[in-house]
Amino acid sequence: MNAGEGHEGGMPPGEGGPDGGREGGLRPIQGHELQTEWLRGQGQDTDVVVSSRARLARNLAGQKFAAKATKAERAQTLDTCRSWLLQAGLADRIMWVDLHEAPQLERMQLVERHLISKPHARGKSHAATAEGKPTDDPRGVAISLPDERLSIMVNEEDHLRVQVIRSGFALSECWRAIDEVDDRVEAGLDYAYSAKFGYLTACPTNVGTGLRISAMVHLPGLRMSGDLEKVKRAAADMNIAVRGFYGEGSESAGDFFQISNQTTLGKSERKIIEELERDIVPQIVEYERIARRMLMQKRRLSLEDQVYRAMGQLQNARLLATEECMQLLSAVRLGVVLGMIKEFDLALVNQLTLLAQPAHLQKFMGRELDQEQRRAARALLVRQKLTVK
Amino acid sequence: MRQGAKIEKHLCEVCAAKQGISAPGASPIEELMGKILLTPGAPGVVPVKGASCPSCQMTFAEFRQGGLLGCPQCYEAFEAQLTPLVERAHEGGAQHAGKAPKRSTGGDGRAAQLAALAERAERLRRLQDELKQAVTREDYERAARLRDELRQASGAGPVGQPGTGGQEPSR
Numbered sequence: 001m002n003a004g005e006g007h008e009g010g011m012p013p014g015e016g017g018p019d020g021g022r023e024g025g026l027r028p029i030q031g032h033e034l035q036t037e038w039l040r041g042q043g044q045d046t047d048v049v050v051s052s053r054a055r056l057a058r059n060l061a062g063q064k065f066a067a068k069a070t071k072a073e074r075a076q077t078l079d080t081c082r083s084w085l086l087q088a089g090l091a092d093r094i095m096w097v098d099l100h101e102a103p104q105l106e107r108m109q110l111v112e113r114h115l116i117s118k119p120h121a122r123g124k125s126h127a128a129t130a131e132g133k134p135t136d137d138p139r140g141v142a143i144s145l146p147d148e149r150l151s152i153m154v155n156e157e158d159h160l161r162v163q164v165i166r167s168g169f170a171l172s173e174c175w176r177a178i179d180e181v182d183d184r185v186e187a188g189l190d191y192a193y194s195a196k197f198g199y200l201t202a203c204p205t206n207v208g209t210g211l212r213i214s215a216m217v218h219l220p221g222l223r224m225s226g227d228l229e230k231v232k233r234a235a236a237d238m239n240i241a242v243r244g245f246y247g248e249g250s251e252s253a254g255d256f257f258q259i260s261n262q263t264t265l266g267k268s269e270r271k272i273i274e275e276l277e278r279d280i281v282p283q284i285v286e287y288e289r290i291a292r293r294m295l296m297q298k299r300r301l302s303l304e305d306q307v308y309r310a311m312g313q314l315q316n317a318r319l320l321a322t323e324e325c326m327q328l329l330s331a332v333r334l335g336v337v338l339g340m341i342k343e344f345d346l347a348l349v350n351q352l353t354l355l356a357q358p359a360h361l362q363k364f365m366g367r368e369l370d371q372e373q374r375r376a377a378r379a380l381l382v383r384q385k386l387t388v389k
Numbered sequence: 390m391r392q393g394a395k396i397e398k399h400l401c402e403v404c405a406a407k408q409g410i411s412a413p414g415a416s417p418i419e420e421l422m423g424k425i426l427l428t429p430g431a432p433g434v435v436p437v438k439g440a441s442c443p444s445c446q447m448t449f450a451e452f453r454q455g456g457l458l459g460c461p462q463c464y465e466a467f468e469a470q471l472t473p474l475v476e477r478a479h480e481g482g483a484q485h486a487g488k489a490p491k492r493s494t495g496g497d498g499r500a501a502q503l504a505a506l507a508e509r510a511e512r513l514r515r516l517q518d519e520l521k522q523a524v525t526r527e528d529y530e531r532a533a534r535l536r537d538e539l540r541q542a543s544g545a546g547p548v549g550q551p552g553t554g555g556q557e558p559s560r
Contacts (some may be wrong), residue, residue: 063461068447135527191490194465196483197464198485198489200464202457207487208482208487209487259431263482270511
């Protein structure tokens with residue numbers, strides 16, 4: 001962690017506990033204390049849309065892009081960006097993490113919280129090991145606390161990757177917020193920009209607005225009805241990307257998918273957002289709702305069986321793998337939305353999808369665990385959280 | 390993980406898609422870019438031997454191999470070769486529309502203004518389209534709202550006069 005004014009060391013709050021002080025500074029997480037925005041389960045269309053997100057790619061004028069820059073140049077970029085981001089008044093509280101100095105587990109937690117990308121956690125050199133000090137390149141992330149609505153990666157593929165996240169379906173709100181952050185960042189840093197290509201990015205697929213706007217949708221109904229591939233194909237035809245739970249290159253987990261724009265040049269931000277907000281996402285939401293209604297009408301017993309069985313397994317299992325857990329939580333989420341499960345809310349299900357991930361699980365248990373131990377710990381955690389008091 | 394055993398699968402993209410697994414980087418846009426970038430002689434690729442960016446010394450061949458440019462200047466250095474690739478990757482988009490930095494840096498201050506004007510022009514065009522649609526649908530309440538919005542937007546500057554869309558950059 002880097003010391004300095006206006007930011008704090010350590011992981012976001014909600015992770016402190018009375019029995020800290022274990023090896024490596026690992027402390028248990030109290031799920032109910034999490035204030036992470038995308039876990040809230042509130043907002044518009046939360047029966048299908050978990051969260052909305054906007055991302056801007058920005059680079060500093062006159063500097064080589066991160067991949068081409070020398071280590072010394074990257075360190076310089078990092079210093080420049082860090083010092084400005086921490087004084088630009090981007091949020092009431094901003095936490096800064098020097099990722100090249102952060103333990104692997106902490107970096108993986110940030111990935112699981114959707115605050116940094118996997119490549120940003122790994123770094124360029126891949127030299128980091130689970131316990132050892134990473135030796136890779138200077139890079140970092142600024143995160144707003146306690147809600148984690150804003151995060152800014154420095155020295156990822158682009159010098160700056162700004163991200164704003166909101167619970168539920170709120171793409172325009174994400175844009176308004178990120179637009180404002182962008183203005184504030186730009187007030188202190190010179191962006192690379194051209195009249196023709198717009199904001200200049202390391203990869204030409206991001207050039208122009210540098211904007212990727214996405215909705216995380218939960219589509220168990222379409223999977224069960226067998227129409228998921230149809231929707232994916234239709235999205236691809238419209239140049240819309242359908243990605244997994246952890247973004248580019250990740251698999252879908254628990255029927256969660258990220259729907260986002262592919263193209264960034266030639267259309268204004270407003271137009272890009274409108275296409276997704278007025279047309280594409282509402283259509284997908286509608287298809288999913290229709291699929292759920294059909295299942296309720298025609299296969300109600302089978303659907304109820306799946307939901308209650310999933311609940312039973314989660315409440316009683318002694319070993320749970322990540323993938324299995326996500327799939328069961330998907331059924332339970334559907335059960336909550338359809339009113340079959342009344343004793344738990346969406347926020348709890350959302351939290352479990354995060355806490356059941358490997359790095360969070362290890363934080364929760366306060367020590368590093370191998371795969372077998374993680375399965376046992378996951379089952380224990382889920383059982384505790386889903387015990388009806 | 391299935392019943393305690395780790396199952397490692399090596400699947401081709403087609404089989405992976407059937408199982409609902411998306412291969413890393415297999416999204417259409419990257420596929421498209423990859424194909425164009427890596428296929429010598431692909432349509433639209435103008436081979437220029439030995440040309441390099443004066444600022445970071447990256448050659449176009451290096452870019453084609455790695456898919457990432459070296460610095461902002463590369464866009465200028467390789468503009469002729471990049472333009473067709475960029476157009477393909479962005480559904481024909483070749484001219485930025487939308488936000489521009491508010492601070493003018495170097496020669497780009499004018500560019501920022503132009504981009505802002507272009508955005509306003511696009512907003513007006515969109516409002517006019519919506520107004521037409523509303524009238525066709527006989528949704529007069531919405532039409533009235535749109536007309537007010539349009540009037541307000543028109544008052545905001547010279548591009549605002551309907552029919553003067555010629556001020557936006559050519560595409």
